[in-house]
Amino acid sequence: MIIRIGLTGGIAAGKSTASRRLAELGATVIDYDLLARHVVAPGSVGLGRIADEFGPAAIGRDGGLDRAWMADHAFGPNAPDGARERLDAIEHPLIYDEAARLEHDAIAAFDHAGAGNGDRTLVIVHDVPLLAEVIGTIPFRFDHIVTVEAPIDVRIARMMGERGMSREQAEGRVRHQSDEATRRGIADVVIDSTQSIEQMFDAVDRLYADWTSRE
DSSP, X not given: OEEEEEEEESTTSSHHHHHHHHHHHTOEEEEHHHHHHHTTSTTOXXXXXXXXXXXXXXXXXXXXXXXXXXXXXXXXTTOOXXXXXXXXXXXXXXXXXXXXXXXXXXHHHHHHHHTTOTTOOEEEEEEOTTHHHHTTTOSOOOSEEEEEEOOHHHHHHHHHHHHOOOHHHHHHHHHTSOOHHHHHHHOSEEEETTSOHHHHHHHHHHHHHHHHOOO
């Protein structure tokens, strides 16, 4: 049996902690942040399209994407109208293609290893930070959607303390994501990341056990 999970959460809410725990438990995790980097790697089709769309300033001296410039241009307070949408139109189809390829490979490996054992369950987790924004267009349907949440002030403090962002940068990232109510609206499970790490792990463990339990 294959179970597809959508995992999301506000930036710096603790989603990555839940994702790592699911991987430890045996889930196949498809990390969309990693895919987003892969599809704009130096020499990639995605990077070429970004340069065509946004100009040479989008490319750093090392030949890769100038992420600071791109983040400010797409998410900053003075970002041009429609810049984020133009970036998404380039990146998202490439990311979805890669996610589909990884999922196909995981299912093929699972089927090969099972050799007819119908009692096994493969949990495939699509770790998508902006799932609420793309839920209507992403070419996957999920058996369950989990969101990891924490109050905005906690998330801003984490971004400033752990990621070195200024308050303005952190607040800008929050503004450019869906709000908590929207994420909760698409999810059937909410994990509170303000609880202890042990309690978070317990919550994730129970979910995984439920998904993989057999009648």
